[in-house]
Amino acid sequence: MISETEKKVFEKIEQEKDKIVQILKELVKIPTQNPPGENYEEFVMKAKDYLEERGIRTNIVKVPNSFAKEFIENPEEYPRYILLAELKKGSPTIHFNGHYDVVPAGEGWQFNPFSGKIVDGKLYGRGASDMKGGIASIISTLRILSEFEDSLNIGINASLVPDEETTSLGTKYLLKENLVTADYAIITEPTLLKSIDIGCKGGLWLQVKVKGKAAHASRPWLGENAFEKGILLANSILKELKPVITSRVSEYDFHDPKSRRATMELGGYVKGGSKTNVIPEEFCFSIDRRVLPDENINEAYDELVNFIEQKSKELGISYEIVVEDIEPPYVLKNGGRFLDLLSATAERITGVKPQAGVKTGFTEMALFGARGIKAITFGPGNENLAHVVNEHIEIKEVIDSVRIFVTFLLSL
Ligand SMILES: [Zn+2]
Numbered sequence: 001m002i003s004e005t006e007k008k009v010f011e012k013i014e015q016e017k018d019k020i021v022q023i024l025k026e027l028v029k030i031p032t033q034n035p036p037g038e039n040y041e042e043f044v045m046k047a048k049d050y051l052e053e054r055g056i057r058t059n060i061v062k063v064p065n066s067f068a069k070e071f072i073e074n075p076e077e078y079p080r081y082i083l084l085a086e087l088k089k090g091s092p093t094i095h096f097n098g099h100y101d102v103v104p105a106g107e108g109w110q111f112n113p114f115s116g117k118i119v120d121g122k123l124y125g126r127g128a129s130d131m132k133g134g135i136a137s138i139i140s141t142l143r144i145l146s147e148f149e150d151s152l153n154i155g156i157n158a159s160l161v162p163d164e165e166t167t168s169l170g171t172k173y174l175l176k177e178n179l180v181t182a183d184y185a186i187i188t189e190p191t192l193l194k195s196i197d198i199g200c201k202g203g204l205w206l207q208v209k210v211k212g213k214a215a216h217a218s219r220p221w222l223g224e225n226a227f228e229k230g231i232l233l234a235n236s237i238l239k240e241l242k243p244v245i246t247s248r249v250s251e252y253d254f255h256d257p258k259s260r261r262a263t264m265e266l267g268g269y270v271k272g273g274s275k276t277n278v279i280p281e282e283f284c285f286s287i288d289r290r291v292l293p294d295e296n297i298n299e300a301y302d303e304l305v306n307f308i309e310q311k312s313k314e315l316g317i318s319y320e321i322v323v324e325d326i327e328p329p330y331v332l333k334n335g336g337r338f339l340d341l342l343s344a345t346a347e348r349i350t351g352v353k354p355q356a357g358v359k360t361g362f363t364e365m366a367l368f369g370a371r372g373i374k375a376i377t378f379g380p381g382n383e384n385l386a387h388v389v390n391e392h393i394e395i396k397e398v399i400d401s402v403r404i405f406v407t408f409l410l411s412l
Contacts, residue, residue, distance in 0.1 A: 134188030190381030199331030
């Protein structure tokens with residue numbers, strides 16, 4: 001049974017269809033390629049205009065160079081901006097987040113990657129799926145809802161951020177400065193509206209640098225072979241620690257069932273030695289440890305580092321650990337009514353019930369999660385078309401996503 005408001009909402013979206021497509025097209029036409037992070041100001045100004053046209057409050061925040069410098073070399077030349085928007089204050093507050101940077105277009109496109117050409121109901125262009133479709137959806141959802149503000153029982157705000165494709169500088173600054181107040185966050189990255197990401201694995205990336213002493217290989221008694229010691233250490237990690245780690249299975253549902261185990265891979269990066277007749281002075285190997293939402297990132301770090309310390313002592317090895325990156329895992333616990341209602345609304349509109357599951361790779365959901373904001377990822381577009389030549393998005397999906405979001409938010 002469709003309510004009176006819902007009927008009006010659908011009529012409104014029908015009237016606005018062309019405008020939604022135009023917004024998407026105009027956004028795709030701004031080449032916000034990252035690196036280096038170009039045309040960002042033009043993009044946030046354009047998005048701001050679309051929002052302010054409907055009386056939605058906006059604020060453009062320039063990320064200070066002092067902060068940006070920790071992530072990029074030249075923020076003076078390529079400044080970073082965050083666009084904040086607020087439709088209504090209230091409780092609970094739902095936040096929409098999207099990144100407006102796109103990976104470089106590359107060569108070999110059938111159409112100009114920044115023309116937004118439409119063929120057979122698909123809009124082509126770099127960022128169409130990842131994730132200007134999701135951003136057009138956020139902007140259009142807020143625009144439509146601005147006309148139904150009195151029927152809203154919740155708070156709604158949004159952020160458009162740069163640099164998800166590289167360093168997550170945008171969302172990191174957004175959260176560090178508490179620019180978002182929200183109970184829930186919906187990141188509209190592409191999930192084809194057919195699945196809802198409710199979590200992701202964390203990651204622990206480090207390098208182990210085993211130290212030795214260089215000498216001529218004909219007189220090994222004068223040196224210390226870092227490679228030979230390093231492989232003994234690596235071997236003990238593989239034989240003794242890896243089986244323990246990979247025996248852990250998550251209690252949560254993953255989109256890819258193979259991903260339910262914790263993993264650890266050695267040697268993605270290796271370096272050492274210079275010449276056959278020289279005893280290597282240093283041997284370095286990397287460790288990529290993926291952490292389950294059921295695990296604790298600090299415990300995972302300690303487990304690994306303590307093992308290396310103990311084994312090195314036994315083997316008489318001196319070493320240094322360089323931490324490349326540590327990102328915590330995340331999972332939405334007790335999604336409850338919020339998740340059920342979104343899923344049911346999507347099913348009603350598209351005919352497909354989206355499957356909730358944990359994602360294998362790291363996503364910015366974890367950054368929101370670490371701030372106590374319950375984050376999910378759900379949006380129009382196809383993840384498999386991200387970063388490839390001839391990226392595109394089904395226009396119907398963008399329109400459907402607006403129908404879903406508007407109806408869902410009005411029913412909360
Ligand atoms: Zn993306």
